[in-house]
Amino acid sequence: MARPLINVPAKVKRGQVFEIKTLISHIMETGFRFTTTGGRIPRDIVTSFSCRYNGEEIFRADLYPAIAANPFIAFFTVATESGTLEFNWIGDNGFAETASAKITVE
């Protein structure tokens, strides 16, 4: 259902440094919250995010409970050649989500 939202420019010039913006729907339950009867709500977060550019990893992040719900991560990369950007989110309870975006480098 809730798919990730990726934002990359459609076309970039070779050598240009461009920004990639990512958003994913996730509750990021910290594991430090309690119910009114004292029970601890178990942790449920995205723990790792990575991006591959034509198969080569260009960015990786380890996320902790302090990252806000619906994690937003933006970073930069150099436009080398046209191809595919692949995004990977891994988290607690077997959470695994992928997304991809095409990039045209002229």
Added chain:
Amino acid sequence: MKRFAPSSRWLARAVVAIAVFAMVGPAKSTDIPLDQRRSGYADLGSDTKAMQDDDTINPASLWVLDGEALWSQKAGAANRACADCHGDATASMKGVAAHYPAFSPARNGPIDLEQRINLCRTDHQQALPLAFESRDLLALTVYVGRQSRGMPIAQGKDERLAPYIEAGRKLFTQRIGQIDMSCAQCHDDNWGKHVASSLVPQGHPTGYPIYRLEWQSLGSLQRRLRNCMIGMRAEPYEYGAPENVAMELYLMWRARGLRVETPAVRP
């Protein structure tokens, strides 16, 4: 001494009577002059404003995307999608949210956008209504609302709604809860001032459903109103209750002319 005693007692009683009246009397407030009205957006920090303005970083975009997908999804015994009747939402839904709540002849009264979507589901798709605050209903509501972004809120033209706007005004100006205050006392009379460290906004629902940082999620105006009532230590009205719809209607009428910001981001 004896001569003063009765008069001082009378004075004491008069003071007490005035104090009591001030405590339990109707909350007197005046409407905010139309040209002094401002959306809560104006008081946001620059980062939060940026979060609202930029669709690529607005968390609500996740729900808008879901709504877009649901719009074309066939549902119910009729196996019909919203798109089958309404076509392209970016055209057909333009301006719709700007005039909700609207009068429903089927219900013989005002309904809000969530109820309108559910009416479509039950009457035209032969599907079960979506639960209030469910992800699907929020997604469809925000997707439809998004199509009115930038347009002025249009209320006050439909005569059939006049008695309901008045009912909403009564709810807005009556004292409620253990805290015994009315919406108007804060949001009409004391907007711009602070309660603890929170700025009191005028409370115009220009951007609902909103992504509220406090909720860490998207939520409806009814959710916000119920939470306001809980804040006053009053029993909130149930989702879908006519009182909630009347308040929504009054608030949208009170905000008439202000631009729709859906989906807004608020603290």
Added chain:
Amino acid sequence: MSERKRGATRRAVLIGGLAGGLAATIKVVPARATPEQLHAAIRNVVGAAQVRKGRVELIVPPLVENGNAVSLVVAVDSPMTATDYVKSIHVFNEKNPQPNVIGVHLGPRAGKARISTRFRLADTQTVTAIAELSDGTFWSATADLIVTMAACVEGL
């Protein structure tokens, strides 16, 4: 005799009820990261190396509207060439239950050492960003943030 028994029973009921009532309403405050935990988390990344102030820019809002989502930008002054680049950026906090916020791994392909995210703050506190460069040096910056609570508690 019977009166004493009644009293004991009543006391037992009162204690039981009080305990039950406490269990329902008590709010256990989660432990916050101690300064030792924060230093241990930093040492985990930095080892024995010295951390110098500079080259790192921590951009956060001056006043936090809501601690649930605070904008965070970390930018490191670096040419990001194959021989001179930022290897990683780590962000730590002082008073959340846990000292880490995010750990980012970069390389020369990043082009610019600048990352943006949104994070949570449990209280007014200092946030620290540490960057590891390709030459093995560590650089840091800190920012003090003020976090306020919503005035009307919602409960739903």
